[in-house]
Amino acid sequence: MALLHKRDDCYLIxxxxxxxxxxxxxxxxxxxxxxxxxxxxxxxxxxxxxxxVSRKRSRNSDSMNVGTASVKNIYLRFMQELxxxxxxxxxxxxxxxDTSDARDLSKQLFxxxxxxxxxxxxxxxxxxxxxxRVQGKDFFIPHNSRFYCGDVKEQCQKLEGSKFDIVVxxxxxxxxxxxxxxxxxxxxxxxxxxxxxxxxxxxxxLLSDNCLVVVWCTNAPSNIAAVKNMIFPKWGVQYVATxxxxxxxxxxxxxxxxxxxxxxxxYERIILGKVGDVxxxxxxQLVVSVPSALHSHKPPLLDxxxxxxxxxxxxxxxxxxxYLLPNTTSVGYEPLKWQHESLFExxxxxx
Numbered sequence: 001m002a003l004l005h006k007r008d009d010c011y012l013i014x015x016x017x018x019x020x021x022x023x024x025x026x027x028x029x030x031x032x033x034x035x036x037x038x039x040x041x042x043x044x045x046x047x048x049x050x051x052x053v054s055r056k057r058s059r060n061s062d063s064m065n066v067g068t069a070s071v072k073n074i075y076l077r078f079m080q081e082l083x084x085x086x087x088x089x090x091x092x093x094x095x096x097x098d099t100s101d102a103r104d105l106s107k108q109l110f111x112x113x114x115x116x117x118x119x120x121x122x123x124x125x126x127x128x129x130x131x132x133r134v135q136g137k138d139f140f141i142p143h144n145s146r147f148y149c150g151d152v153k154e155q156c157q158k159l160e161g162s163k164f165d166i167v168v169x170x171x172x173x174x175x176x177x178x179x180x181x182x183x184x185x186x187x188x189x190x191x192x193x194x195x196x197x198x199x200x201x202x203x204x205x206l207l208s209d210n211c212l213v214v215v216w217c218t219n220a221p222s223n224i225a226a227v228k229n230m231i232f233p234k235w236g237v238q239y240v241a242t243x244x245x246x247x248x249x250x251x252x253x254x255x256x257x258x259x260x261x262x263x264x265x266x267y268e269r270i271i272l273g274k275v276g277d278v279x280x281x282x283x284x285q286l287v288v289s290v291p292s293a294l295h296s297h298k299p300p301l302l303d304x305x306x307x308x309x310x311x312x313x314x315x316x317x318x319x320x321x322x323y324l325l326p327n328t329t330s331v332g333y334e335p336l337k338w339q340h341e342s343l344f345e346x347x348x349x350x351x
Contacts, residue, residue, distance in 0.1 A: 003303070004086055010078040010286040012086070015299045016043050016094075022142050022326055024349060027130040035349040036131075036140065041105055042293045042343075044097040047249040071244045071267055072258045074286045079252065087252050094250045094290060106293035113340045118333070120149045129326075131341065139339040142326040147335040152319050153201050155331045163208040164329070165314035166305055170216040170298055171198045172320060173223050191333075195226035199234040206317060210276035212309050213237045216245075216298055217269040227271045237273035241283040245270055245299065247291045255291070270301070279308045297338055300325055 002017030016038055025033035097105070117135055123146030124130055131140050148155040174192045207213070213235065215227050228239045244267045247255040254266035272281055289299045302325060306314050313327070321330035323338035 005078075005082060007078060007081065009074050009282070009284065010288060011304060012078070012082070012288045013299055013304075014090075015289050015292060016040060018300050018303075020347065023129045023140055023344070025128060026140065027126075027128055029131075033128070035347050036344045037347050038292070038338075038343055039105075039345055040094060041096050041102055043094045043250070043290050044099065044102045045247075045249050045255065045290055045293065046095055046099050047251055047253045048099060067242075067244075068258055068265060070284055071246060071265075071286060074284070075246060075254070075288070078286070078288065082252070090250050090252065090290060099249075099293075102293040106295065109340075109343055110295060112342060113337050115334075115336065115340075117149045117336065122147055134336065138341040139336050140341065140344055141339065142324050142328075144327045145324050146329045147321070147324055148329070148331045149335060150333065152331055152333075153197075156202050156206060156319075159206055159317075159329070159331075160202075162206060162317075162329070163315065164206055164211065164317040165208045165309045165311050166212050166214070166302065166316040167203060167207065167319070168214045168216075168301065168305075168316070169198075169203075169319040170296065170321070173218050173220070195223065195230055199226075199231045201235075201319070203319070204234075204236045207236065207275045208315070210278055210310055211274065212278050212281070212305060213273045213275065214301065214305060215271045215273075217271050219265055219267075219269060224269065224271070232273045235273075237275055239271070239273045241272045241281045241285075243270040243272065243285040243287060244268070246286055246288045248288055250290055252288070278310065281308055294338055294343075296322055302328070 002014035002021065003011060004014055005012040020035075020037040023036040026036055028034050115135070115137060120134065122134060122141075124132075124141040124143060127143050129140060129142045131138060133139075148158065172192045174194070203213075213232070215231070217223050217227055232239055246267045248266070249255060256264055256266045259265050270287070274281070287299065287301065287304070291297070291299070302314075302316060316325070316328040318325065318328055318330045319332065321332045321335040324330050324335060
């Protein structure tokens, strides 16, 4: 992970820089190793000065809720002590397009990376990343990784007997964005799941005796309650903390203003639980990064999470994956989606 800055309750990370580290010296056929990274233009998320604060009043609250206020306060303290050179560095690396152009590029890539690869399994057992062909398409595969394409519940059943020390899930929560995609083009969407169906995934059988479980969650109160009161209990997991992913522009401004009540927020929740004994997990940590323009392309957290488990080389499982990570087993309908060669560019490893 490219950790740019750390304070007691805040991490600033560079998603693309992490990818650069993974795909440095990638094996491509019999050629000399070549270095790649994900397209820099996908991180060209710039501040929109025309963005207006929503004036819609919440039905339930006329003031900022406790969670939002905490996130905002951590962010403001973080910005006060952040070295100016870090901000300048992000600006110089990623201010390449207008945000609208980055999103147009994302849409093009989304449409061009729809693959019918259900029930395809594979991986890379070597210590270096590689570029390889899967059903006639070229993908980048990180070192020590495996993938299982298909229904998550069915694929988890195939993993019976395996035990994982860290489990990360990014469930397809019901939301308006995906419903709009489904209404316009069925191929551009994925199947959303009810909370009860997520809870029914046989995750409990895959957890080691001492395991950290992490769920990406929207800010919808119903989904937050479902993770804590339904999904975690069904999986045999004890809730321990809530973290927040703050999405910022290249000049480190929140992607949208901090909202009032139930209005749109510039952050998502990361809900953490445990089985057995793990190191103490602090509450209310903030992960700050410029988001990828690709839909549901979450920043990698494993380097932040690994220190909380008591094993030297944690076995990691990612559910509902759309891209691959080193030392990780990835399961979902589209774990290769953001691994396609069209998303990568060759880089000068000497820079």
